[in-house]
Amino acid sequence: MSTLKPAIRILHAVAFGTALAILLPMGASAQNITLPEKLKSAGTIVVGIESTYPPMAYKDPKTNERIGVNIDLVESIARELSVKVKWEEMSFEQLMTSLTTGRIDMIGTAISDLPSRREKLTFVDYLVTGAQPFTTVAKKDTIKSEADLCGKTIGAPRTTNYYPIAQAWSEKNCVAAGKPAATINGTAGATATRLDLKQGRLDAAVLGPEFVAHLMADEPNTYALAGEPLTRTLFGFAFNKGETGLRDAVAAALTAIIKSGAYGKTLQKFGLERQAMNDVKIDAGT
The missing domain is CATH 3.40.190.10 (Periplasmic binding protein-like II)
Structure with a gap:
């Protein structure tokens, strides 16, 4: 996938601006991450995914296996939290409703963290993107x-x-x-x-x-x-607005993954190094 690198020149136009956000300590580790008891007891996080958007989440045409940046990151987060991932495949339109009704615990699809979506959702931001x-x-x-x-x-x-x-x-x-x-x-x-x-x-x-x-x-x-990006924003893993315990646990796990280098390796694997974030942010999309 390293052949994607030449095309990533487009990301010069979506470089970070200033955003207010909660920055999580880079020293986070599995030992001090607190997972909500109901999920800890279940040993599983139910994650909604739409696998039609490469390179974020898609099906390998040769094997039909679900692959992509988000797949690797969510699996790495689950390992940090010592739980398993139960993937729930669904359309993009179903994701937010499934989250707010409790069918899933988090959205693992690449979804933009927008102020309008934060009326019902809260986000752990992990990647720079744009239009x-x-x-x-x-x-x-x-x-x-x-x-x-x-x-x-x-x-x-x-x-x-x-x-x-x-x-x-x-x-x-x-x-x-x-x-x-x-x-x-x-x-x-x-x-x-x-x-x-x-x-x-x-x-x-x-x-x-x-x-x-x-x-x-x-x-x-x-x-x-066709020119420069029209906007710049952030992708985030999404959670029900009331489920801040799971959100913060995922944010801490992602912080640990950034520190360990696993995050950078995942982005490099899919040629998205220029879209990397140095720090995990909460609800910082614009």
């Missing part, structure tokens, strides 16, 4: 930067924050500037977005920089960046 526009090589001469997106048809998964981000960007940067608005099409997901772009139904698309990097490595000479 990266891209196009096909065939159209790269006409869509060289994000400014060229005005008047174009852009796709983004309707169940993610990329969809409203693209809409808001068009209003601010196209309509308000007297340019034609971009037409934002809500797609059925990242895979559908890629297919619509390849088949010419879209001029450009907006997805996370990690997925765009994966696509560019997986299908060389097919895609091209």
Whole structure:
């Protein structure tokens, strides 16, 4: 997977800004992590996952095994907490409802930590991300930067924050500037977005920089960046807002993983080193 590295240049634009957050001590270890008693007794954490978003969580086409950055990180966290992971596969739309109704204990899918989501959820932030526009090589001469997106048809998964981000960007940067608005099409997901772009139904698309990097490595000479990311935010593991005990235990375990070097090795394995965080943060996404 090291072939992803050249494509990660896009992450220069999502470098950290200043954010208020709870920073956890780098000296955290399994010996001083307190796991809620009900989970400690069960010996298992139920984790909701949607395995359609490489390189974060997806199925290996050769073995159909679930793999990815989030899979490795959650398994490492579970080892720190001395529990097992029970994966619950579901659609992205089902994740938050399943969490708030108690069907799952945490969301292990790559989900952006947004203020609007913190009305019901709380997050352990673990990776820098953003909203990266891209196009096909065939159209790269006409869509060289994000400014060229005005008047174009852009796709983004309707169940993610990329969809409203693209809409808001068009209003601010196209309509308000007297340019034609971009037409934002809500797609059925990242895979559908890629297919619509390849088949010419879209001029450009907006997805996370990690997925765009994966696509560019997986299908060389097919895609091209369309300027800089439209926004910058953080991915977080999500918990019911009232379950701060589990959240803090996971944050402490992740801190230990960062200290041990396992976190860095996981990101390197999937070519996402430039998206790394130096410290674990709580509810710091913007």
